Amino acid sequence: MLPPETLSSLRQIAAEIACEAGTLIHDMRMAGAEVDATKSSVTDIVTPADHRAEELIVERLRALRPDDGIFAEEGHSAETQTGITWVIDPIDGTVNYLYNLPSFCVSIAATIEDPRSYADGRRAVAAAVYAPRSDELFEAACEQGATRNGQPIHALPPKPLSQSLIATGFGYTRERRLEQHELLGRIIGKVRDIRRLGSAAYDLCLLASGRIDGYFEKGIQPWDWAAAALIATEAGAVTLGLDEHSPAGEKMFIAGAPQTALALQRLIRGDDNVPLSLGSAR
Numbered sequence: 001m002l003p004p005e006t007l008s009s010l011r012q013i014a015a016e017i018a019c020e021a022g023t024l025i026h027d028m029r030m031a032g033a034e035v036d037a038t039k040s041s042v043t044d045i046v047t048p049a050d051h052r053a054e055e056l057i058v059e060r061l062r063a064l065r066p067d068d069g070i071f072a073e074e075g076h077s078a079e080t081q082t083g084i085t086w087v088i089d090p091i092d093g094t095v096n097y098l099y100n101l102p103s104f105c106v107s108i109a110a111t112i113e114d115p116r117s118y119a120d121g122r123r124a125v126a127a128a129v130y131a132p133r134s135d136e137l138f139e140a141a142c143e144q145g146a147t148r149n150g151q152p153i154h155a156l157p158p159k160p161l162s163q164s165l166i167a168t169g170f171g172y173t174r175e176r177r178l179e180q181h182e183l184l185g186r187i188i189g190k191v192r193d194i195r196r197l198g199s200a201a202y203d204l205c206l207l208a209s210g211r212i213d214g215y216f217e218k219g220i221q222p223w224d225w226a227a228a229a230l231i232a233t234e235a236g237a238v239t240l241g242l243d244e245h246s247p248a249g250e251k252m253f254i255a256g257a258p259q260t261a262l263a264l265q266r267l268i269r270g271d272d273n274v275p276l277s278l279g280s281a282r
């Protein structure tokens, strides 16, 4: 593990750059937003602000940490010479950004290789997520806890699934959405309610700050989860994949207090007998 001072310094770098990029996209949105290009489908969009913010983040990181790797949603990449790779989403919640809805954020994580942690084989050791509309800066470093605007945050304790508010998201292709629709149909009647806010990174930060009970999604990508997963786990949540052999990742990403996440995992795997009360969800 990296020394605590190194982790703090990486967290500070992530936070400062996330705030600078967040201010840039916020200011750019004041002048309007347009679609620059589409990706996996016509609904999967990229705006000029995504590109500008990613360029700014990469430029700052290269100046401060020239030997680190880069893996960013809009295409920047570089091999690492130090073992650290920065995983970047310049705007998570791009559709919200286009429509001027508030849930969008900048996500920056310093990650290391760890084959057992997440499906992409890396995990964050320091991270920041900045949501400019609500002016919320979420930060975390490994074993140093998580904060929102400098104040420690904690995930909610487990509740019965029937009283748990669960966030999820949908992908951009028809096939993926049909699968998600089927899954949602099995879950929605068993939980307090579902929220679809449009930014996986922000959803995980809401979980970390005790404002939802759980999160699941099939199909999210490392740049969506890298930073916010550390923030959620440092706040006391756990992340799970579909079963004990598959870590959280693209195939399935489940997060919540341990009992909530385990009960959600059983439900998602098709166990219709998951007790919805807390005692029996163990």
Ligand code: IPD
Binding pocket: 089, 091, 092, 093, 094, 095, 168, 169, 170, 171, 197, 198, 199, 200, 201, 217, 219, 220, 221, 224
């Ligand atoms: C998307 C958001 C959304 C999630 C999608 C992601 P983007 O990221 O996080 O909430 O449901 O799976 O692709 O496209 O806004 O960066």
